[in-house]
Amino acid sequence: MLSMAILQGRGAFWVVLLQGAFMLLLSSRPVVHASLARAQSPTGGSNGDDATPTMIQAFIIPHSHMDVGWIYTVQESMEAYAADVYTTVVANLVKDSKRRFIAVEQEFFRLWWTTVASDTQKKQTHQLVQSGQLEFIIGGQVMHDEAVSEYSATIQQMTEGHSFIYETFGKRPRFSWHVDPFGASSATPTLFALMGFDAHLTSRIDYDIKEQMQKNKGLQFMWRASPSLGESQQIFTHVMDQYSYCTPGRLPFSLKTGFYWNGYAVFPKPPPGVSYPDMSLPVTNENIKKYAAVLVDNIKQRAAWFRTQQLLWPWGCDKQFFNATIQFENMDKLVAYINQNAKSLGVQVQYATLGEYFQAVHQTNLSWALKQEGDYLSYSSAANAAWTGFYTSRSALKGIARRAQSTLHAGETLFSIYLHQPKLNRTVNTTEVLNSLQGLRWASAEVQHHDGITGTDSVKVKGMFEDHLETAENKTLASMKKVFQDLIKNPGRDEEEPDILTSVGPGRILDVNRDKPLAPILVYNSLGWSVKRLVQTSITDPNVTVIDIHGRDIGSQVNPPLEPGGPYHLFFYAQLAPLNLHMYYIKYKTHPSDTTAHHGKLESLGAVALDITPSKDTKPMQGADVKSISNDCFEVTYDTTTNMLMAITDKKNGKTIPMEQVFMEYYSHYNAMFGQTSNLYVFRPWGAGPHTAGESAKLDIVTGPYVNETRQSIFNMYDPKNSRFVVTLRIFDLPHSHNDDIVCGHIELDFKVGPLMPNKELVYRFSTKLDSSRVLYTNDNGFQTMKRTWRPNKPEPEAQNYYPLVSTAYIESPKDDIRLTVMAERSHGVGSLNNGQMEVMLLRRLITNSGYDDKNNLTLEEPEVAMPTLWLLLGNRTHSSELQRRAWLHLENPPIIMAVNQNPEVLQKKLKGNSPNPLPTVLTDLPLNVHLLTMKIPGWTYKTSHKEHLRSLQARLRQGSYDRSEEDPNLDRILLRLQHLYEKGEHPVLSKPATIDLAKFLSPLGTIASISERSLTAIWQADQVKRWTWKVKDDPSASQQFNNSGAATPRARNTTIFTLNPQEIKTFFITLQKTEA
Template sequence: MGSVLTQLLLLWLLGTQPEATIRVFVVPHSHLDVGWLHTVQDSTQAYVTTVYTSVVEDLTRNKQHRFIIVDQEFFRLWWDGVASAKQKVQVRQLVDQGRLEFVLGGQVMHDEAVTHVDDQILQLTEGHRFLYETFGIRPQFSWQVDSFGASATTPTLFALAGFNGHIISRIDYDLKETMQQDQEMQFVWRGSRSLLAQQEIFTHVLDENGYCSPRAGLPSQQGVSSNIPLLLSKGFYWNEKAVFPDPPWDGMYPNQTVPVTLSNIQRYANTLSYNVRKRAPWFLTPHILWPWGCDRQFFNASVQFANMDYLMGYINKHVSQFGVLMVYATLSEYFQTLHSEHEPVQVRDHRDFLPYSSDMFHSWTGFYASRSGLKRLARRASALLYAGESMFTCFMLAPHRFLDRAWGLQQLQKLRWAVSEVQHHEAITGAHTPKVSDMFVGRLNNGMHGVQKLMSAIVQDRFPAHTGLEPGGYVAVIYNPLAWTVTTIVTLTVDFPKVSVTDESGHPVPAQVQNSKEMPSVYDLLVLTTIPGLSYQYYVIKPSRRAKGDTQVTEATMANTKQFGRRPRRHDSSVGRRLVHMENDCYTVSLDKDTNLMHSIWERQSNQTIQVTQQFMEYEANGDEDQGPISDNYVFTSSETAKPAWETVGMEIVEGELVTEIRQYFYRTVNDRDPTYTVYSRLARGPPGADGELLCHRIEQEYRVGPLELNCEAIWRTSTNLNTARVLYSDNNGYQMQRRAYKHHENNIAR
């Protein structure tokens, strides 16, 4: 009871101190990355289990202590596999009392630059569902403090999810410095151009200290001894670093920081209060959010809190000396106090905080392309998951003879977990170790295999296997997981060039056969299909046995392939004299036969022609620390400007009734047998009507890259003569379009 009264007294004092007193809300937390340097299993074994166990034990004993939990993947593993019945009761009590608070609450803390909004919603829903089903709560505040930049989609999503506050940290370093000086670290963010004030959220930017405890030292003129053992480099942590692969058996971690004692407490207090006074002018109110924690902290919570209790108690007894009053708090307690001030804040529009730069020449854009194979796999897994869920929901309502619903839900849940966890800001970004990458890839592949089996089982259960197929024939099932009718062209693979395609009623379906761009021994079969929303259709594909002159059997048309010999890279501008034209009902694409490169595109509707140039180029990534920042999975830095990465270009034009495909092969040297880069451009010819017009208006491009040389970063540069006024539009996580104007920065600050 005494400790509760102490905490209440401190909270009361926060509201009764003179204006000069800075009120510090110490928010204990542990930043637990779901896959970065170590796998989920290794991290759980080494420190995650002890974090939750020791925190729950300490908070149960000490009523004034607080703690926030962010990601749910690790907590769910602890809750389901480690926590005892007694510990679960204690957690429920702590949550009910508001001393243990779940913030953000997604399965992970997702990345904001290379994730899709659907997957952001998925992982947030996955975590929130667990919290609601287990504790009957929904998080009220975000803690998006380590994603590499901040997208405008995220505040909109969190506002729609019912959050009352949004906390971010990693924004451009010089912008943050300016915002600190101008006291603009708190604002109302209207992240959506269309929703505006309908979905706005109060946003707090952590200052230059980030989500870790401060590491800045004291200036010499303060007259304070700097002999504080290891304190300033460790950020007020007394439980040291986690030990892999297992915690020490005796609980004694090596090189522990010297604890707070009577002989050194004055120096600790001077250091902490100096940091608080330094950051106080950056905010409009005297209420300072002071995150206490960092990566892999609080695996020995009792040691952490015992030292901080002593230090905070000393400072609070000498408020007149330090000008600081400190109290443990959750985010709810901090924001409630802040809200009571009724301090007006500025409104920020839909602009985002991308890209993120941590210092001069440290622009975090390298992760946009790091581990591109994992990015592709994650997107494919996400698409398969949504298709599997919608098919299961639609067709499992009817009786099924052979399909176990519980097994089906298990397959979907396995993939939901895998797709959710790979949205983590150290996962889909590619900023993790090879061992961790193997973990993500394995889980995604296993989950996809299970959902593919589920979807096959649903189809087979509803439609028994067809009989009477000729040797080599098969049935292809195409599913539309969207809620509206879709007309599109799907690509299948067949072993025979003469093929007939019919629907389930036996009617012929428009189709095109062409030489495969993947393997010379097979063929690509392009099928034009129109499928209502949340439905699937099956097509019978079989070798054609049509006799000469037989008009009863309709074959897929065979595309005509024209090959153009290799052309050397030109160093002059004398191009465009010999053109070959490819067209559909919307565009005419002109290619230069002297270079095998695209020359121009004419749009029929506007009668406008734009000039086009194409180049694969390479940057030499900087690997010399003496020449500046190293280019790595996070940061992209080059040692020179981009240079063309090819000497000759070969071209094929595959022209058919449904699709014309332009295949361009870029060879690094004249004598290379295989291309280093390949571009496939497609123009579709759709049927009459709105759906066909949508097909017509797309020029699709697909790129194949590699093998690359060591320390090279490849780019595909398409230049036009459009007058864009240095403004481009890119999508925000597949949600809305973002206007991006060119920014000029002095001192060559990287962007």
């Protein structure tokens, strides 16, 4: 077989000549094609018990790949084709019980169901779902990205989709269809197993690895992705072959689209009639043999790559089946002809769902190879096409998405606490609050799409995601204000009601002046532990004092503006109980001498020419050319001859680590005439490595008792007055006797970078003397640590040794017991390209001449400014392991801060009366190794018991009600998830099992009336999850066969005490006994 590829981004054309007979054209995205290159570490292979040669049984799976945002917005797709997919598919499945279809991403289906479908269509859909003709696959709102998505957001979006399906139809998805995410994460199969899936399907893995898998018949295997959870959460995995999810394209006897008789969808609206571009020639008596020959040859070619005679043959591609009538009419003829000639052709075909195919494979009872290590990141579709650029593309969108997820978590926990607050006269419209949370749930779910948070969307689709997120987040914040207002009012008093003004989080300014001499500030902690931190907000006047609710001064510091005329930065000490609300007051003082806030002292060092040279061990660490800032944990030293970082001293162990931090830029391949370009997806640098960014550096140093910071500004020769890049480094101390390892033990880096010059890709590189052997550790989706050893002999050595930084990445020197950890609040690309180095990509700007990218506006041409934040940890491995999990959650989930507007006299009365904290119900801290992953009021009305839910559903259907229950939302049921934060062996103490008594933890809110342990997305009772058992060859575990049903610890009924083993997540439905208001 001859194969060749011509790649230009995602809009690639690749040509495969099948036995020299015909040409195939892929759809608008490249899938992995065959290659003669050998895999470095192929997975799978023949185990000696393959099925005996018999007739090939091809399971034809009709489907449509419907991107929830890529080139076109969701609304444009609904109008052009998506609604028609379900309208015509339902009509055609009803006509013939042998026909099948799989529904994958729920956003389009839900929109069709709620805005388009008639009662008749809904009734028919119910019948098709119950008969198995229409099967929900994956079941999430979207087919989420696997590289840069964060695991809690993945769980959330899957839960939204699953709950809609289960509440509406009583069905629970059991199979995945991850055909398009750009690489395969180790977290995905584990999470799917925890959701109760029986099998997992993926596609986009390195072209050379897939080629080797095909040769070895190793495309199917058991994936035991979590060493901590082990065999209980392994899953049967199917990797799609080189044709991926599309059927063969252009055929030798037709200039049309091969097997797509409905042609291509037309935007913005369907054309009149049924005339679409590139509609395939109808199947006739004259050409049916030709069609059949192509299809059968392709089936036989693909069957040779698998061990069983059962073959998955996907029939569909992007935006297909919008006219299912013409599709099925032609497909029916072809299917009938092949089956009538099955004996001579050696192939039998049938329409099938994915579940029917996997069931047939499962029934072969073969033993499967076991994959226990690694993942399939990063992903390359060709030698020079490493899909590692999207780890950073559209940094602002990535930041907005993660911030919205944090706001959602805060809003969910606050609403849960509010509804169960004893003796509270609630006046807030709870339905409105739930609706605002639901809107943010959907917006957050939507952006997890593999063309959403990846930044691989068109400019207008990026705008759609940002608008949906920001609109929904603002509505949630507005609801939170109302809840806060209810919580802080004094019951039974005739006084002015408080007015929550606004969020004063990052980027928002609190106007403290003479007109508002006393400004109350609410601070809400959404984490399950007590938190000590220096809360930061921006103010317009530096002469302030910060007091607590009892009128006592607390530690605070005001630092000067970052830019002339800008706001001042106020830091004040806050000690926050878990899931609790605290109030502080900022008092304006007329005279600076009356203030108790400390003022940071500014020292400015002039700009000097950049001179990046390797660290010199002999250079003195003190003297006229050295400046340092320090706290109780670190001393950070700069060389004033270059204004660059020189070293960091870890005061805990007395070790000084020479370290340089520098902005660098890669030049990008941008001319398509010379092969693959850098684009939204692909990172392809040009030239010999990155170059130092800028010509000069200015250093400002601010010192104070609580916050010490340096501000490094980088300038170019052509604009010496306006900095291109700014990084502010901060270290913190708390007031005396309030020490905290996380506050003291992290170094904060705040960036403001961009816009870049065209065809530049900006990185921030850390260079140390650590002997790391170019080994990098990253965290798949923030869930599981992966060891990344250097991949030698790669055509693109930089790009193909880049990996996603979702939460943490680190390098370490085992012999010196030193680890450098980087934590991020949005995703980036990260690599360790030299010994002792780690670099993080911050921003990209590309202007290429790729016609496809330009035509579809899949560009990175806009002059973006990015403002990401990184936290650094530096210390021994044990201490770093202890801090990094919780520290990242502190970074990811900062306190919600809001200002209150109320009459100062009323506030003074409260102060004099020593009013209690707004939330007197203080929950106890969770163990340090247990994270409150979810606490929410989902509002779903389906019954906790599956049997009761089905009875209720059937009753509704008999009454002619086909939608979800019309009952009021269930506001009594709490969805609670607890996660053991640490992996097996990660920490000598914190990796041990943790036991929690939920009755004790929730006792301030009430007594538990009922508790039900659930699957990860809550649609299964945990003890009813009975996943398929698969045989594993050469299984190192104790048993050859085992039940895949549950989590790592046994379940007991009628108990509130649960034990979590390393990396385990437990999910519960909990109701509390009602208390009198």
